[in-house]
Amino acid sequence: MSDNSNVRPAWDDSLMMKAARCEPVSRTPVWLMRQAGRYMSEYREVRSQTTFLDLCKSPALCAEVMCTAVERLGVDAAIIFSDILPILQPMGLDLEYAQGEGPIIHNPIRTAEDLSRITELQDVSPMDYVFETVRLTRESIADDIPVIGFAGAPFTLASYAIEGGSSRSYMHAKSLMFGQPDAWRELMERLARSVARYLIAQIDAGAQLVQLFDSWIGCLGWDDYKQYALPYVQSIVQEINAARPNAPVIYFGTGNPALLPLFKQSGAQVVGIDWRIRLDDAWNTVGHDVAVQGNLDPVLLLSTPEMIRERVAEVLSQAAGRPGHIFNLGHGVLKETPVENAIALVEAVKELSAK
Amino acid sequence: MSDNSNVRPAWDDSLMMKAARCEPVSRTPVWLMRQAGRYMSEYREVRSQTTFLDLCKSPALCAEVMCTAVERLGVDAAIIFSDILPILQPMGLDLEYAQGEGPIIHNPIRTAEDLSRITELQDVSPMDYVFETVRLTRESIADDIPVIGFAGAPFTLASYAIEGGSSRSYMHAKSLMFGQPDAWRELMERLARSVARYLIAQIDAGAQLVQLFDSWIGCLGWDDYKQYALPYVQSIVQEINAARPNAPVIYFGTGNPALLPLFKQSGAQVVGIDWRIRLDDAWNTVGHDVAVQGNLDPVLLLSTPEMIRERVAEVLSQAAGRPGHIFNLGHGVLKETPVENAIALVEAVKELSAK
Numbered sequence: 172m173s174d175n176s177n178v179r180p181a182w183d184d185s186l187m188m189k190a191a192r193c194e195p196v197s198r199t200p201v202w203l204m205r206q207a208g209r210y211m212s213e214y215r216e217v218r219s220q221t222t223f224l225d226l227c228k229s230p231a232l233c234a235e236v237m238c239t240a241v242e243r244l245g246v247d248a249a250i251i252f253s254d255i256l257p258i259l260q261p262m263g264l265d266l267e268y269a270q271g272e273g274p275i276i277h278n279p280i281r282t283a284e285d286l287s288r289i290t291e292l293q294d295v296s297p298m299d300y301v302f303e304t305v306r307l308t309r310e311s312i313a314d315d316i317p318v319i320g321f322a323g324a325p326f327t328l329a330s331y332a333i334e335g336g337s338s339r340s341y342m343h344a345k346s347l348m349f350g351q352p353d354a355w356r357e358l359m360e361r362l363a364r365s366v367a368r369y370l371i372a373q374i375d376a377g378a379q380l381v382q383l384f385d386s387w388i389g390c391l392g393w394d395d396y397k398q399y400a401l402p403y404v405q406s407i408v409q410e411i412n413a414a415r416p417n418a419p420v421i422y423f424g425t426g427n428p429a430l431l432p433l434f435k436q437s438g439a440q441v442v443g444i445d446w447r448i449r450l451d452d453a454w455n456t457v458g459h460d461v462a463v464q465g466n467l468d469p470v471l472l473l474s475t476p477e478m479i480r481e482r483v484a485e486v487l488s489q490a491a492g493r494p495g496h497i498f499n500l501g502h503g504v505l506k507e508t509p510v511e512n513a514i515a516l517v518e519a520v521k522e523l524s525a526k
Numbered sequence: 527m528s529d530n531s532n533v534r535p536a537w538d539d540s541l542m543m544k545a546a547r548c549e550p551v552s553r554t555p556v557w558l559m560r561q562a563g564r565y566m567s568e569y570r571e572v573r574s575q576t577t578f579l580d581l582c583k584s585p586a587l588c589a590e591v592m593c594t595a596v597e598r599l600g601v602d603a604a605i606i607f608s609d610i611l612p613i614l615q616p617m618g619l620d621l622e623y624a625q626g627e628g629p630i631i632h633n634p635i636r637t638a639e640d641l642s643r644i645t646e647l648q649d650v651s652p653m654d655y656v657f658e659t660v661r662l663t664r665e666s667i668a669d670d671i672p673v674i675g676f677a678g679a680p681f682t683l684a685s686y687a688i689e690g691g692s693s694r695s696y697m698h699a700k701s702l703m704f705g706q707p708d709a710w711r712e713l714m715e716r717l718a719r720s721v722a723r724y725l726i727a728q729i730d731a732g733a734q735l736v737q738l739f740d741s742w743i744g745c746l747g748w749d750d751y752k753q754y755a756l757p758y759v760q761s762i763v764q765e766i767n768a769a770r771p772n773a774p775v776i777y778f779g780t781g782n783p784a785l786l787p788l789f790k791q792s793g794a795q796v797v798g799i800d801w802r803i804r805l806d807d808a809w810n811t812v813g814h815d816v817a818v819q820g821n822l823d824p825v826l827l828l829s830t831p832e833m834i835r836e837r838v839a840e841v842l843s844q845a846a847g848r849p850g851h852i853f854n855l856g857h858g859v860l861k862e863t864p865v866e867n868a869i870a871l872v873e874a875v876k877e878l879s880a881k
Contacts, residue, residue, distance in 0.1 A: 340860055345825040349833060392801045392823060392856075394840070429783035429803040446747045448784040468747060470700040478704060485749070501747075505695055 181314035182379050183417075187248045188317055191380055191419040191441050193462050193495035199487065199524035200247035201517050202319075204423075205503030207240035207252050211510055214240070223268040227253050228300045234307035241312060243510065244517050248319055248380075248497075249312050251304050251373070255323030255384055256331060258369055261297035262361070263288045264332055272336075279335035281343060283354035289332070292365035295372045302376035309377035317380055320373030324385035324424070325362040325403040331387075332358070341390045348399050355399060363403040367410040374415045382421040383407065383439070389426015396430050401437065408438040421464055425502055431456045446501030451489035454496075462495035467516070469500045472508040476515035483519040492526070536669035537734050538772075542603045543672055546735060546774040546796050548817050548850035554842065554879035555602035556872050557674075559778075560858030562595035562607050566865055569595070578623040582609050583655045589662035596667060598865065599872050603674055603735075603852075604667050606659050606728070610678030610739055611686060613724055616652035617716070618643045619687055627691075634690035636698060638709035644687070647720035650727045657731035664732035672735055675728030679740035679779070680717040680762070681755040686742075687713070696745045703754050710754060718758040722765040729766070729773045737776040738762065738794070744781015751785050756792065763793040776819055780857055786811045801856030806844035809851075817850035822871070824855045827863040831870035838874040847881070 182188060186200035207214055214236050218226060226232055233252040241249045256274050260266050265277040280286060292298075309318045323331075330344040331337075338344070348355045370381045383404065391400060408420050423443025424434055434442050435457040444453040444465035454463050471482050483498075490496040498520045504513060537543060541555035562569055569591050573581060581587055588607040596604045611629050615621050620632040635641060647653075664673045678686075685699040686692075693699070703710045725736045738759065746755060763775050778798025779789055789797050790812040799808040799820035809818050826837050838853075845851040853875045859868060 340825060342825050342828060342860060342862060345823070346828050349826060349829045389802065393804045393807070395823070426781075427783065427802045429807065447744065447782045449748045452748070452784065468700070468750070470695060470697050471704060473697060473701050474704045505697060507697060 182317045185247065185315045185317055187497065188379060188419070190495055190497045191421070191462050193460070195494045197526055199490070199496055199498050199520055201498035201520040202246040202248040202250065203244065203500055203504050203513060203516070204250070206244060206246060206250070206513070207236040208504055209506035210504055210508040210513070211240060211243070213243070223254070224257065224266070227257055230300055230303035230307050233304040234311050237308050238311045241316060244513055245521070246517055248317050249308055250319040250321060250382065251301070251308050251378070253301055253304060253321070255321070255328065255386070257301070258292065258298060258322065258365065259328065259332055261290070262292055262365060263290050274331065274336060276331060276335045279343070280333050280358065281347070283351045286354055286357055289358060289361055291361040292368060295368050298369055298372070301369075302372055305373050305376035305378050318378045319380045319382055319421070320370060320376075320378030321382040321384060322366045322370050322373075324383045324388065324400075324422070325359045325366065325407070326391070326400040327385050327387045328362050328366070329355075329358055338387075341387065345390075345395075348395070352399075359399070359403045363406050367407045370407070370411055371414050374411070374418045378418065380419045380421060380441075381411065382423060382443070385422070385424035387426070388424040388430065391427070391430070393429060393433070396427075397433055401433055404437045404439075412438065419462075423464070428453065435461060441497065443499070444501065449489055450486050450496075451491070454490070454493070459493060459495070462497060463490075464497040464499045466499070466501040469502050469505050469508070472500070472504065472512045472516060474512070476512060476519075479512055479516050480519040480523070483516060484523050487520070487524050492524075498524070537672045540602065540670045540672055542852065543734060543774070545850055545852045546776070546817050548815065550849045552881055554845070554851055554853050554875055556853035556875040557601040557603040557605065558599065558855055558859050558868060558871070559605070561599060561601060561605070561868070562591045563859055564861035565859055565863040565868070566595060566598070568598070578609070579612065579621070582607070582612055585655055585658035585662050588659040589666050592663050593666045596671060599868055600876070601872055603672050604663055605674040605676060605737065606656070606663050606733070608656055608659060608676070610676070610683065610741070612656070613647065613653060613677065613720065614683065614687055616645070617647060617720060618645050629686065629691060631687060631690045634698070635688050635713065636702070638706045641709055641712055644713060644716055646716040647723060650720075650723050653724055653727070656724075657727055660728050660731035660733050673733045674735045674737055674776070675725060675731075675733030676737040676739060677721045677725050677728075679738045679743070679755075679777070680714045680721065680758040681746070682740050682742045683717050683721070684710075684713055696742065700745075700750075703750070707754075714754070714758045718761050722762045725762070725766055726769050729770045733773065735774045735776060735796075736766065737778060737798070740777070740779035742781070743779040743785065746782070746785070748784060748788070751782075752788055756788055759792045759794075767793065774817075778819070783808065790816060796852065798854070799856065804844055805841050805851075806846070809845070809848070814848060814850070817852060818845075819852040819854045821854070821856040824857050824860050824863070827855070827859065827867045827871060829867070831867060831874075834867060834871050835874040835878070838871060839878050842875070842879050847879075853879070
């Protein structure tokens with residue numbers, strides 16, 4: 172990093188930042204959601220010495236596993252190693268990552284009355300370990316690699332807080348949403364304001380971009396998304412854009428391509444696209460004035476380098492060299508992925524997109 | 527039933543059959559996927575005396591639970607009580623419905639070699655209990671209520687056969703699909719030919735329509751659906767249309783509205799729409815020359831009769847009185863649904879759509 176504030180930092184001129192701003196690039200930038208994870212032996216090594224939650228709360232280890240992944244894969248961005256759910260702890264929820272079962276919330280919200288247990292995060296210091304992770308990751312990584320901060324989007328966080336874990340039907344979340352709309356609005360507003368502060372603090376700690384993960388949003392139809400979820404995404408994006416205009420926001424909502432025209436209305440500079448829709452159809456839908464990130468099916472990383480290369484070429488041909496494409500999977504790397512295949516993906520993107 | 531073959535049977539002139547043929551109707555027909563199920567005490571009573579698989583193999587009980595549901599709800603169609611997976615048993619798979627865990631296949635297919643264990647159903651007599659269920663349901667129900675036969679679509683059956691149960695990523699199914707395309711094609715062809723014979727036999731046993739459930743298809747993107755799944759749906763629909771031209775086919779694929787233009791290419795007379803997309807957008811996408819079935823979010827049945835009525839009105843206003851709308855949920859009735867709410871839905875559709 173430079174002490175001279177007149178010098179533009181290297182990351183600001185990186186492929187990733189340029190693509191996020193829809194500027195032309197010499198080749199397509201690439202990174203992978205969950206690029207540091209169980210598929211990588213270096214990660215499993217670190218993880219075997221601690222619980223998942225303790226790992227999230229150990230900034231040095233978080234920075235280490237991400238830097239290792241960035242170096243091994245040769246990707247163009249470092250998303251901080253963390254999770255979307257720990258923010259729920261200081262808000263009043265009893266979170267546990269049970270062995271082999273995924274996250275569990277022991278005191279889920281089910282009624283309007285339960286809302287009294289949910290505290291808006293006015294002061295984000297309980298999340299200091301995440302900001303320290305951002306700082307250490309920023310310090311440890313090459314200057315031309317942007318660091319991405321992230322958070323869960325309000326609907327996805329609310330679903331976890333209400334269901335108490337993952338769900339097939341999102342019955343409890345939707346029942347509160349349909350049945351107690353005032354309580355729903357209050358919960359979503361508390362989450363949205365907390366998340367906005369949390370992401371701004373990640374930017375202040377050194378993140379160049381932030382991504383909002385709406386992992387469970389695909390269970391909503393158009394009208395319900397528009398009424399019950401979109402306004403809160405919009406308010407987060409607006410707050411970040413107003414407070415930190417140089418940090419692009421990536422909004423990634425998976426599971427329902429029919430919502431894409433509304434995802435554009437989020438105001439995010441980059442829209443994440445899952446593999447359920449062709450990248451060209453998705454980009455035509457959201458418009459070429461926003462950048463897109465995606466969208467190879469993560470299961471393809473279990474195939475062969477040849478097949479991966481073929482499918483990378485197909486996605487790149489759909490992007491057609493337009494400014495504003497960030498290559499990624501359509502969802503996170505699966506734990507069964509051979510590392511060599513993830514490397515083959517990154518190499519294929521670099522080689523096939525070079526101009 | 528009439529002995530006089532010149533007399534048109536009452537069901538042929540029913541609301542359901544007319545809507546399936548895109549003919550004008552006096553009001554919108556309505557039925558619910560999984561209308562006989564755990565949410566209904568009469569069903570639980572029958573079910574408590576037997577296992578799920580034994581129930582499926584007891585035609586008299588199957589007919590009884592469906593007739594009870596049709597009478598209690600006042601719906602316009604009776605889908606046979608059965609399941610999509612038992613057809614896999616005579617094809618060589620060891621199927622079990624484990625208590626509280628959903629279906630499990632103990633000898634899933636994972637490689638091209640495993641395919642030798644999968645026998646195409648040349649002779650459908652192992653499924654005689656289903657045809658008997660069709661006959662008894664047809665006999666037991668009013669003449670103006672059509673009986674719907676059904677089967678799983680090839681991709682969904684293949685996914686179960688390969689994964690061995692439900693899955694989040696469909697990693698094994700897609701790995702065979704991507705990695706061993708010849709084995710995949712062979713498996714899908716065997717399934718498609720078996721399903722076509724099975725559905726034609728259901729029609730011959732007395733079903734007026736048949737529905738193909740592609741419950742897991744939403745995990746595929748456009749190109750993969752088009753290459754690896756659609757051709758087999760098309761071949762089933764073609765065989766049925768050629769052999770039994772008076773029996774409309776309903777194709778229901780849930781989980782990815784971006785596939786709707788391809789669902790139209792299935793050739794099915796009716797396309798089932800889940801709740802992830804507005805009914806009007808979906809119908810505009812598939813075109814008004816096919817009928818549509820759907821599409822209320824099943825979780826809405828956990829709300830109140832007032833809210834259900836409001837949402838029914840909204841779906842009907844999107845259908846805009848065009849010929850060819852069959853009212854249904856966007857997926858099956860949830861077991862937590864109060865029966866009164868399901869009844870309220872049916873009544874609202876009848877009342878609000880009357881011309």
